[in-house]
Amino acid sequence: xxxxxxxxxxxxxxxxxxxxxxxxxxxxxxxxxxxxxxxxxxxxxxxxxxxxxxxxxxxxxxxxxxxxxxxxxxxxxxxxxxxxxxxxxxxxxxxxxxxxxxxxxxxxxxxxxxxxxxxxxxxxxxxxxxxxxxxxxxxxxxxxxxxxxxxxxxxxxxxxxxxxxxxxxxxxxxxxxxxxxxxxxxxxxxxxxxxxxxxxxxxxxxxxxxxxxxxxxxxxxxxxxxxxxxxxxxxx
Amino acid sequence: xxxxxxxxxxxxxxxxxxxxxxxxxxxxxxxxxxxxxxxxxxxxxxxxxxxxxxxxxxxxxxxxxxxxxxxxxxxxxxxxxxxxxxxxxxxxxxxxxxxxxxxxxxxxxxxxxxxxxxxxxxxxxxxxxxxxxxxxxxxxxxxxxxxxxxxxxxxxxxxxxxxxxxxxxxxxxxxxxxxxxxxxxxxxxxxxxxxxxxxxxxxxxxxxxxxxxxxxxxxxxxxxxxxxxxxxxxxxxxxxxxxxxxxxxxxxxxxxxxxxxxxxxxxxxxxxxxxxxxxxxxxxxxxxxxxxxxxxxxxxxxxxxxxxxxxxxxxxxxxxxxxxxxxxxxxxxxxxxxxxxxxxxxxxxxxxxxxxxxxxxxxxxxxxxxxxxxxxxxxxxxxxxxxxxxxxxxxxxxxxxxxxxxxxxxxxxxxxxxxxxxxxxxx
Numbered sequence: 001x002x003x004x005x006x007x008x009x010x011x012x013x014x015x016x017x018x019x020x021x022x023x024x025x026x027x028x029x030x031x032x033x034x035x036x037x038x039x040x041x042x043x044x045x046x047x048x049x050x051x052x053x054x055x056x057x058x059x060x061x062x063x064x065x066x067x068x069x070x071x072x073x074x075x076x077x078x079x080x081x082x083x084x085x086x087x088x089x090x091x092x093x094x095x096x097x098x099x100x101x102x103x104x105x106x107x108x109x110x111x112x113x114x115x116x117x118x119x120x121x122x123x124x125x126x127x128x129x130x131x132x133x134x135x136x137x138x139x140x141x142x143x144x145x146x147x148x149x150x151x152x153x154x155x156x157x158x159x160x161x162x163x164x165x166x167x168x169x170x171x172x173x174x175x176x177x178x179x180x181x182x183x184x185x186x187x188x189x190x191x192x193x194x195x196x197x198x199x200x201x202x203x204x205x206x207x208x209x210x211x212x213x214x215x216x217x218x219x220x221x222x223x224x225x226x227x228x229x230x231x232x233x234x235x236x
Numbered sequence: 237x238x239x240x241x242x243x244x245x246x247x248x249x250x251x252x253x254x255x256x257x258x259x260x261x262x263x264x265x266x267x268x269x270x271x272x273x274x275x276x277x278x279x280x281x282x283x284x285x286x287x288x289x290x291x292x293x294x295x296x297x298x299x300x301x302x303x304x305x306x307x308x309x310x311x312x313x314x315x316x317x318x319x320x321x322x323x324x325x326x327x328x329x330x331x332x333x334x335x336x337x338x339x340x341x342x343x344x345x346x347x348x349x350x351x352x353x354x355x356x357x358x359x360x361x362x363x364x365x366x367x368x369x370x371x372x373x374x375x376x377x378x379x380x381x382x383x384x385x386x387x388x389x390x391x392x393x394x395x396x397x398x399x400x401x402x403x404x405x406x407x408x409x410x411x412x413x414x415x416x417x418x419x420x421x422x423x424x425x426x427x428x429x430x431x432x433x434x435x436x437x438x439x440x441x442x443x444x445x446x447x448x449x450x451x452x453x454x455x456x457x458x459x460x461x462x463x464x465x466x467x468x469x470x471x472x473x474x475x476x477x478x479x480x481x482x483x484x485x486x487x488x489x490x491x492x493x494x495x496x497x498x499x500x501x502x503x504x505x506x507x508x509x510x511x512x513x514x515x516x517x518x519x520x521x522x523x524x525x526x527x528x529x530x531x532x533x534x535x536x537x538x539x540x541x542x543x544x545x546x547x548x549x550x551x552x553x554x555x556x557x558x559x560x561x562x563x564x565x566x567x568x569x570x571x572x573x574x575x576x577x578x579x580x581x582x583x584x585x586x587x588x589x590x591x592x593x594x595x596x597x598x599x600x601x602x603x604x605x606x607x608x609x610x611x612x613x614x615x616x617x618x619x620x621x622x623x624x625x626x627x628x629x630x631x632x633x634x635x636x637x638x639x640x641x642x643x644x645x646x647x648x649x650x651x652x653x654x655x656x657x658x659x660x661x662x663x
Binding site: 059062063064138141142144145146148149150151153155156233234235236 | 403405406407408409410430492493494496497500537538540544547548551552555556559562603604605606607609610613614616617623
């Protein structure tokens with residue numbers, strides 16, 4: 001009885017020791033990857049910060065209105081700092097996934113290959129998002145200035161429409177690029193865009209026929225009067 | 237082959253062996269059949285009075301007229317005045333991120349290519365004087381040559397800028413920004429009026445050709461916006477010629493004001509970058525020689541809708557504030573914000589605040605705080621505010637009152653120049 005008990009104990013101890021011996025190097029590998037990830041992430045962040053500062057990236061973003069847009073969202077960091085942080089987390093996560101892969105767990109098998117396969121899509125999506133935001137701000141700013149100079153009272157509404165239009169279009173492109181609910185995004189965008197156009201057409205063409213006529217008449221008449229007023233002096 | 241080489245080859249083929257040419261008359265045209273004949277006749281009559289023995293060449297740079305303008309010029313010039321013709325691409329070389337279209341009252345698209353062609357021929361022929369006259373003029377007389385040509389030929393003047401009698405508030409962009417700012421920067425009391433006719437020495441024509449203004453960012457601004465500034469900043473012998481009232485076909489009135497402003501002010505700000513060494517050390521200002529009859533302020537013009545201008549300013553204050561916050565210094569912005577509380581009839585834009593505003597815009601342009609076209613166009617409501625203030629201040633008075641206000645503004649620009657120079661150095 002005691003021999004059997006001893007054997008069972010020893011076997012269990014042996015197996016656990018073997019498992020631990022088998023797992024320990026993997027755990028060590030995970031910790032090493034995490035430490036390397038921290039160091040590499042920090043270096044990459046530093047590199048990006050230096051390069052972006054050298055090319056005056058923050059000033060460029062400010063010029064395209066991105067800085068003020070970020071400030072509106074409550075972010076009190078500069079665009080270069082945000083990119084630096086993003087690059088840190090990207091590198092760190094890359095190393096972390098390598099570490100998890102090294103654990104050789106059944107649940108995380110093939111994760112690295114999946115992530116690496118998905119990486120170009122993600123990079124393209126991030127770039128799309130960045131340039132979409134730049135474009136939205138730039139066009140909205142140009143529209144705001146032009147409409148204010150034309151003394152159109154709805155200048156801010158028009159500029160907001162343009163900004164959100166470009167941003168929604170960008171978001172749809174980003175989601176399509178990432179392959180997230182591709183069909184739903186395309187369908188939702190088409191329905192929304194088509195819906196807005198149809199609503200406008202119905203509003204102008206049928207529902208607000210009289211109002212539209214009045215507005216157009218007023219506008220054209222006012223423009224006629226204003227043109228005479230505008231031409232009173234030559235500014236140059 | 238470069239553009240200038242092509243132009244010179246074309247002209248040389250047409251000229252043959254003509255010997256020495258002393259005076260070049262440049263006429264940029266585009267469908268000017270209706271007006272060009274009297275222009276050429278008045279010019280040739282004027283030359284025969286001023287320098288009857290001089291050898292003259294008439295060069296017509298045409299932007300692709302379909303109404304036989306070049307043929308009319310040839311006929312009008314007659315056998316005594318040899319003519320040469322060049323065709324240039326109308327605005328064909330202008331492309332880039334800044335989509336400002338070079339504007340001109342002459343109605344000639346790509347006018348700078350025409351000027352470049354005249355200067356090229358002037359340099360190759362080593363002429364003594366080069367006169368450029370717009371073909372759409374109706375007020376040109378033979379006396380203009382006396383004013384534009386004689387000072388160059390006989391007194392060694394390099395540049396004769398045009399000066400016109402204008403209705404009371406005409407040219408307010410020039411009077412509120414271009415003239416006072418240029419005067420404070422470069423120290424010459426030139427009125428910076430543009431268009432219709434210019435007189436250049438051969439030396440200045442070569443200098444223009446050598447300057448980096450024909451391509452790149454500078455090329456996006458109309459040539460009339462920088463001709464005077466370059467001549468003044470380069471230290472040439474500059475002068476003004478009073479040419480009376482300007483009457484011509486075609487006008488810029490239909491063009492959007494913000495585009496005009498971006499062109500004229502943009503050219504000035506752009507040249508500030510290149511001529512920093514010149515304007516930084518300059519203080520005060522001195523008058524320049526003037527030819528022709530003495531300058532006099534113009535008569536009462538048409539009624540101006542001041543309320544609309546004030547409304548434009550107030551809308552700018554309401555909608556463009558986030559943009560102005562980037563451009564203007566906090567104290568300038570505070571001053572402008574307080575103007576929004578005043579009733580239209582009592583609206584006044586103080587000269588010192590206006591000067592500070594313009595200097596802030598120049599600094600923001602220099603620092604590239606905002607996309608440059610947006611920055612320049614966002615100045616429009618502020619300019620409307622200042623113009624409205626000028627009109628409200630002087631509309632009950634005599635025409636000389638406007639001149640007095642402009643002079644005070646110029647002196648304020650000069651006095652406050654250290655505000656610009658100090659901040660420019662640290663930006």
